[in-house]
Amino acid sequence: MKRIVHALGISLLSLGPLTGCFDRVDLEDASLSLVAGVDITEDHRTMSYTSIPVFSKAEKKSQELKVVANTQREGRGKLDAFTVGTFNGRKIKVIALSKRFVQETPDWFRYMDIYFRDGRNPITPRVVVFDGTLDQLFYYHSPNQPILPLMLMGMIKSASERSETVDTTLQELHRQMNEEGQTPFLTEMSIKQDAMIDGTSLLDHKGRYVDMLSMPETVLLRILQKNARQSVGFSLRMPSSLTGSTANEDWVSIATERVKVKIDSAYAGGRFRFFVNLRFSASVVEKLSGLDLDDHQGGAEAACAEELRDKFEALIAKLQRKKVDPVGFGIYARAHHYKRFKQVKENWGEAFGQSEVKVRVSVGFADEGSVK
Amino acid sequence: MKKYAFNEITTMQFIFIISGIAISYGFIEIPQVLYNGAGNSGWITLIFGSLTTTAANLVIVQVMKKMPDGTILELLAKYAGKWVGRAAAIVLSAYFLYFAYGGIVYSTRVIKARILQETPAYMTLIMLLIPAYVVARGGIRIVGRYAEVSMGLSLWIPLVFMVVWGHTHWLYLLPVLPEGWRPVLTAVPSTFFYFLGFGATAFLYPFLKNKEKAALGVCCSQLITLLAYLFITLLSFAFFSPGEITKINQLSIYMLKAVELPFLEQVEGLFIVLYLFIFSMSWIPLFLLSSFCMSWLAGRADHRIFLRILLAGTAVFSYFYVPSFNVTYEMGDWLAKFGMAIEYAAPVLLLGYLLLYDAIRGRRRLS
Incomplete structure (x- = not known):
């Protein structure tokens, strides 16, 4: 009897706090924002944008809003006035920043603080730089594309899976912003004929917009970051001395099977030196010339390697000229030459610009395809 | 006389109680403490801390061998007098209560910050009680079984x-010992806090089935x-860049926020909820030990009346005030300060005292 009373007492007690389901949110009462955007007005005030899917038979499948607000949180308060349910940021998938915002707002990353500080917000949305005003993006309704959130997510996903753009989440951006030995990089988009991915925006240590990489350049960047997904393809031009053809267009296309990247660092003569060793194992997927790959495999491989090396060297030269290091050479420098790195860590971009990078590429054909 | 024989615990239960109490919120906090103290070589500090502990x-254990059938309180009463035993009971009871309260408040704060933002903190805390x-x-045997279950789960x-794993950068662990040994060694005491709880050995010993x-x-x-801590420490050092690791609270939970699973959102929320099993090890055994000390002081065999008083008191107090983070x-x-005195320093002194005591008495008996 005593046990029963005890059990009853305890279960009654545990029922008590159930009345306090304060955190319950019904889906009907929530307006789930899927895309957030930040832009600036002519007089440099920040604007918050959002896109909320509409679950009804309405013609338009999503609701786009913009307000002028000092902070992201204030913006949410104002957006709440427009939405049917309570504004909810838990499901934000993409954060779009206008290029002007990134260029002209000093220290713009602090506007992202709400995502990190408030435990309710996700830190996994993809961050995108949009080349244009966000009005263009948010009020753009392509007849061929699904609603804005789905379109953005799909485009970033597919492009980054082909390594043609980067896949920078908010957390990844936070890591890069707080990393002395690497500079941040974001996906860049624009609307030309239709919405499209342009490539990768490069930012400096402070988050200022510096330059951009095209999609082919991004592929090279991802390889150097040891972050290239699946296989990537290159179309390379063979020298006519090898192919013996007179035509200018002696192209060979290869798809990589495996890429081995080795980066060594050294410090000599007052600057850092990096040795990048890339070993490609690739299959030939296309060949326009009459080059016999069985007889000239070595020559063709060497020619491909040379072409690739030129591409990588051009990319690295561009990065050094702009004094940005999205590859993260500084991380290697810190790991292996800590004392030297400490002297330049306040401005690694500058030190990287002065360092010397040597690239060695070797290519091996794993498969020459199903025709001779 | 085997006073505690009816309530025996197995070696396994003993292991899980001790490590459960230690790991509880150390698992969430220790990477940052180590990084602040010793940079990316903090894991070496951890090994030293573990060896000391x-x-x-x-x-x-050596101290308790002198009194296989009694707790530390009986041992003190026997060797140093009844009043020393009573004083120790009061001090230890207060210490365990403070420990338990700290643990439950910490867990409440984590839940409040990450999952139940709108729910009043006192309500979460009472639910945990x-x-x-x-x-x-x-009693101790049930707590032992609970420890087994919660570790297993x-x-x-x-x-x-x-x-x-996919987000890690293992180069962050290099260079090893960037600033030499000094910061690594000076940071060792800061880890002691996260090993606290092994003092429970002094109470669990008489309940052990196999004392050898x-x-x-x-x-x-x-x-x-040590393994649990090493795992989470190395993982967070490789996950966070050196600049951000000092800027984020509760690294272990934050790390899971970066995870994207196709079938589950807010992995960290689910983690916290299930991790409550381990969190609870920082207060359940300690509330028990605190009430155990009280019942010893009052000379009663049943600790439950004191447990009720303690928990009801905590609930009422929390209604008015729950400490901020x-x-x-x-x-x-x-x-940490109390714990270092009570769990690290006091046993060594006590062992010295006991050896001296035995030596003097032995000599007297000889002469």
Whole structure:
């Protein structure tokens, strides 16, 4: 009897706090924002944008809003006035920043603080730089594309899976912003004929917009970051001395099977030196010339390697000229030459610009395809 | 006379109680503490901290060998007098209560910050007290079984952290010892706080079924604690860039926020909820030990009446005041100081005293 009373007492007690389901949110009462955007007005005030899917038979499948607000949180308060349910940021998938915002707002990353500080917000949305005003993006309704959130997510996903753009989440951006030995990089988009991915925006240590990489350049960047997904393809031009053809267009296309990247660092003569060793194992997927790959495999491989090396060297030269290091050479420098790195860590971009990078590429054909 | 024979615990239960108390919120906090103290070589500090703790814990076992059938309180009463035993009971009871309160407030704060933002903190805390009562009223054996269950149910934790693997940068662990040995060694005492709880050995010892395995049990439980800490520390050092690691609170939970699974959102929320099993190890055994000391002081065999008073008191007090995160951390600093005195320094002194006592008495008997 005593046990029963005890059990009853305890279960009654545990029922008590159930009345306090304060955190319950019904889906009907929530307006789930899927895309957030930040832009600036002519007089440099920040604007918050959002896109909320509409679950009804309405013609338009999503609701786009913009307000002028000092902070992201204030913006949410104002957006709440427009939405049917309570504004909810838990499901934000993409954060779009206008290029002007990134260029002209000093220290713009602090506007992202709400995502990190408030435990309710996700830190996994993809961050995108949009080349244009966000009005263009948010009020753009392509007849061929699904609603804005789905379109953005799909485009970033597919492009980054082909390594043609980067896949920078908010957390990844936070890591890069707080990393002395690497500079941040974001996906860049624009609307030309239709919405499209342009490539990768490069930012400096402070988050200022510096330059951009095209999609082919991004592929090279991802390889150097040891972050290239699946296989990537290159179309390379063979020298006519090898192919013996007179035509200018002696192209060979290869798809990589495996890429081995080795980066060594050294410090000599007052600057850092990096040795990048890339070993490609690739299959030939296309060949326009009459080059016999069985007889000239070595020559063709060497020619491909040379072409690739030129591409990588051009990319690295561009990065050094702009004094940005999205590859993260500084991380290697810190790991292996800590004392030297400490002297330049306040401005690694500058030190990287002065360092010397040597690239060695070797290519091996794993498969020459199903025709001779 | 085997006073505690009816309530025996196995070696396994002993291991899990000791490491459970230690790991609880150390698992969430220790990477940052280590990084602040010793940079990316903090994991070496951790090994030193663990070795020191194992030594201190073995000292307690040595002390308790003098009194196989009684707790530390009976031992003190026998060797140093009744009043010393009573004073120790009061001090230890207060210490365990403070420990338990710190643990439950910390967990409440984490839940409040990450999952139940709108729910009043006192309500979360009271909800946590109910299972605490259900378990702790059963006595040490039930707590031992609970420790076994909660550790067993938490074996998935390393697996879920494996999802983070794709975001790691192992070069962050280099260079080893960038600033030399000095910061690594000076940071060792800051880790002691996260090993606290092994003082419970002094109370669990008489309940142990196989007392000869106590030393082995101590080594095992400290090894489990060390491995858990090493795992999370190395993972967070590789996950966070050196600049951001000092800027984020509760690294272990934050790391899981970066995980994207196709079938589950807010992995960290689910993690916290299930991790409550381990969190609860920082208050359930300690509420029990605190009430145990009180009942010893009052000379009663039943600890439940005191447990009820303690838990009801905590519930009522929490209705009026739940400490903020910063106060929780300050409480932790104080607990670290008390804990170092009570669990690290006191046993060594006591062992010295006992050896001296035996030596003098032995000589008297000879002469």
